[in-house]
Amino acid sequence: MTQRKRQKNAVRRGLIALWLLAGSASALAQGPDAQIYDMPVQGLGAALGEIGTRSGTEIIAPAALVEGLAAPALRGAYAPDAAVRALLAGTGLVAERANGALVVRRVEAAGGSDKEPIVVTGTRIRGAPIASPVIAVSADRMRAAGQAGLADAMRALPQNFGGGQNPGIGNNVPEASGVDIGGGASLNLRGLGSDATLTLLNGHRLSYSSALQSVDISAIPFDAVDRIEIVADGASALYGSDAVAGVANIILRSDFDGLRTRARWGASTDGGNGQQQYGLLAGRTWDSGGLMGAYEFSRISPIVARQRSYAAGVTPGVTLFPFLKHHNGLVSGYQAIGDKVTLAFDALYNKRWKASIFPLNTAGDLDVSRAENRTRSTSFAIAPALKVDLGSWRAGLSTMYGEDRVHFTIANILGDSVLLNGPNCYCNSATSIELAADGPLFSLPGGSARLAVGGGYRQNAFELRRALAPQLDIDETRDSNFAYAELNLPFVAPAMAIPGVHRLNLSGALRYEHYPDIDTVVTPKLGLIYAPLAGVTLKGSWGRSFRAPTFLQLYQSPSATLVPATRLGGTATSGATALLLIGGNTALAPERARTWSASVVLEPAIAGARLEFGWFETRYRNRIVTPIVTTAQALSDPAYADLVSRDPDAGAVNAAIDSVDSFFNSTGGDFDPASVTAIVNNRYVNAGHQTIRGLDALASYETAIAGGTLSLSLNATWLESTQRRTALQPEVALAGRLFNPPHWRARAGAIWSKGPLGLNAHLNYTGGVTDMRQMPADDVEGMTTLDLALRFETPRGGGLLGGLEFVLAAENVLNARPDPIRTTLYYDTPYDSTNYSAVGRFISLGVSKTW
Incomplete structure (x- = not known):
């Protein structure tokens, strides 16, 4: 079935130093915006009300939200925002600035009016607490740090790995660790693969x-983004396939009223990477709804090896980072119809x-x-939704249709001769429809037990079109039907004032998913x-997750290649050959995983401080792999027996050839079944086991200092x-090895702001890895980089000079460089491009105006 028919049918030290430096500065002064509080539990x-009166800040808190809730004791110096945050910790409420006032809302309604579509991450129940750790990064923080978009921000996130589908992945990176086909950027939590991290837009798939x-x-315009929320824990019970490493939800702005234009320019001081971005x-917004639209243009010039000292003498003609240009557009809106019904939609284009070049000669000429x-590449998606209030329950119907087409051409040029391979296409489409509802079931001492239920249908389609070998094209679809339920049980709430049990909450979820012809x-x-008490929260989760095989793993054209047996490690017997089988396998089953997480959240008496320490573990089985790591040892290594x-015999040889789509004879002689001494099967199989475990540490502290906020x-x-x-x-190690995540990553930041002025400093550490490809092994050093940014705003109004924001940023100020690695071929990238960047020192200036 064609795509058109388907449419129709449907460092560590540096980190400590930065932390202590900023902490010492905070101890030097308390600005006039801070007030000293000594408030008892009440x-x-x-x-x-007391904070509002003493600070002169208007605080809007509906009685229905705060009635029956107790506030902890508050002692110390707090700015108004920090004081309110401290009181609201653990209540399921948040406070946001609106027209100068602090407005208290439920967590699920934060970011807009209470009539907007509600988006939550890590739970299907509105307002339910989440037992898994959640990492939230606001777009305002990303922009203030000088980051150009989501891709830049996620590359700096310690829990994310730079491998998978991302621009700049080198030619020598194994496909299992990373590849860059169309220049797109993806999340790859814990290094489990881009296909094991589920990414949502406003709660729906793409x-x-x-x-x-x-x-x-x-593909998402940066100006349209409000924040990204990441649950780095298995979430298939809530969201289905792909959420083994976790889920990321990109949440769009819904409350923007006005017009803003933006421009950003930058370049690497070592050459290349010239960036232009316009948005x-x-x-x-109006009483019953809102509409938002965003457009973005971006152009990035390439980085080539001759521009970098550590690569110029090794592979001078290789493109280290590709030329990229894009147009992004997005429209999002919602409209209430009466008091019960809300229509919403998101549309993306x-x-x-993308372009990159590498030489085909050893001189690199x-x-x-x-x-x-x-x-x-072109992509689009449209996702309309309908929500209906049914008293205390809410029901919703959501749909989505999207396409993503990557057309690629490879031109091999020798002098005036051109051999063209293309145009080819990786063409994807997706359709989904889901009906869901959530609401209270019965009362418990700590509140209402709440239930979410839902079900739906999803179809993904994939076409691989090959210009030179159309007989090997792929044209397949995958359907799935699903149903789920989630229950939240609040047994003890803070207002009950039970000694030793400040809060106790249990939750459970179950999901059924059926893939015809798979599992x-x-x-x-x-x-x-x-x-156990206010300020100390223990969290734990256990679950199972899964990932369905990719279309290429299932349907990539299988082939058999006849080679001399010595090429696969066989003995040097005259005329001996071997048959190597590679390609897809339609008998593959889903990968399965068990996940655990445990964390402790500390909100001590120190004003504005929060600490979170978490343990995670994923045990992956039925991992889809090509089982032979080194084909040159296939016949000599007992591990491949x-x-x-x-x-x-001849019958087995002919049967093996008949089972594949293509047969190639690479021996230089005639094919004789009697000369085949072995058949080696390196097609995809469900054989791999992986264990991933580790620790996360997150800390934050906010205080008033020097008239501003630190x-x-x-x-x-x-x-x-x-x-x-x-x-x-x-069993072999992955973390800490070349082209895999390092053992350690960290990012520390200090942000000081006062009115129109803001200063940002971030220190990034990526640990070293070991190159085991040859013996003796090489130790590859890690990288520590320092980023600085200065933000300044002019008052709104005042004509062309009013409402301006300037961000001057310098990333990798000290121009740290990746440690070189061994190369074998003249088009290899001479460093680990999954972990370290060739960008070097990058200076940028961003200017935006709110009209």
Whole structure:
């Protein structure tokens, strides 16, 4: 079935130094905006009123929200925002600035009016607490740090790995670790793969991009984004396939009223990477709804090896980071119809170009011979939704249709001769429809037990079109039907004032998903939140997750190649050959995983401080792998014995050839079945086991200082991961090895703001890895980089000079460089491009105006 028919049918030290430096500064002064509080435990409404009176801040807190809630004791110096945040901690309420006032809302309604579509991450129940750790990054913080978009911000996130589908992945990176086909950017939590992190937009799925079943986050206009929320814990019980490593929800602005234009320019001081970015954001809100539209243009010039000292003498003609250009557009809106019904929609469009070049000669001379890789990508999605209030319950119907097409051409050029391979296409589409409802069931001492239920249908389609080998094209669809339920049980609430049990909450979820012709999967998840006292919260979760095979893993054209047996490690017997089988496998089953997480959240008496420490573990089985790591050892390594059929008869040889789509003879002689001494099967199989475990540490502290506000943050992660490809193969380390995540990553920040002025400093640490490709092994040093940014705003009004914001940023101020690695081929990238960047020092200036 064609795509058109388907449419119709449907460092560590540096981190400590930065932390201590900023902490010492905070101890030097308390600004005039801070007030000294010594407030006892009391009702939340009364406590908020006292803060409003003493600070002169208007605080709007509906009585229905704060009635019956107790506020903890508050002692110390607090700015108004920090004081209110301290009182609201653990209540399910948040406060946001609106027209100068602090407005208290429920968590699920934060970010807009209470009539807007509600988006939550990590739970299907509105307002329910989440037992898994959640990392939230606001777009305002990203912009203030000088980051150009979601892709830049996620590359700096310690829990994310730079491999998978991302621009700048080198030619020497194994496909299992990363690949860049269309220039799109994706999330890859814990290094489990871009296809194991589910990425949502306003709570709904998008079409896959390219070949790896990832979602392109660079297709979303940055100005339209409010924040991204990440649950780095298995979430298949809530969201289905792909959420093994976790789920990321990109939440759009819904309350923007006005017009804003933006421009940003920048370049690397070592050359290349010249960036231009222009954006437009327009929005209008009214009593019953809102509409927002955004457009973004971006152009990035390439970085080539001759511009970098550590690469110029090794692979001078190789493109280290590709040329990229894109147009992004997005429209989002909602409209209440009466008091009960709300219509909403999100629509997205992206068009992108990418180009990269590498030489085809050892001298690296592009004029002699070269390969030019060019892609042109288009994607769109539209997601309408209907929500109906049914008293205390809410029901919703949501749908989505999207496409993502990556057209790619490879031109091999030798002098005046051109061999063109293309245009080819990785063409994806997705359709989904879901009906859901949530609301209270019965009363418990700590509040109402709440239930969410839902079900629906989803279809993904994939086409691989090959210009030179149309007989190997792929044109397949995958349907799935699903149903889920989630229950939240609040047994003890803070207002009950029970000694030793400040809060106790249990949650559970169960999801059924049926894939015809693949499998039926049932995934549970359990969660516990226990707070023995105010300021100390213990969380734990256990669950099962799964990932359906990718289309390429299932349907990539299988082939058999006849090679001399010595090429696969066989003995040097005259005329001996071997048959190597590779390609897809339609018998693959879903990958399955068990996930655990445990965390402790501390909100001590120190004003504005918060600490969170978490443990996570994922045990992956049925991992889809090509089982032979080194084909040159296939016949000599006993670990591959179960993948080798030795001394096959002619019938077995012919049967193996008949089972594949293509046969190639690479021996230089005639094919003789009698000369085949072994059949080696390196097609995709469900054989791998992985264990991933580690620790996360997140800390934040906010205080008034020098008339402004100082915010400190730390996000650090330690990761250990191992893999066993088959039962006979040994377990090997992944984390800390070349082209895999390092053991340690961290990012620490200090942000000071006062009115129109803001100063940002961030220190990033990426640990080293070990290159085990040759013996003796090489230690590859990590990187520590320092980012600085200065923000200044002019008052609104006042004509052309009013409402301006300037952000001057310098990333990698000290121009740290990646440690070189060994290369084998003249087009290899001479550093680990999954972990370290060739950008170097990058200076940018951003200017925006709110009209």
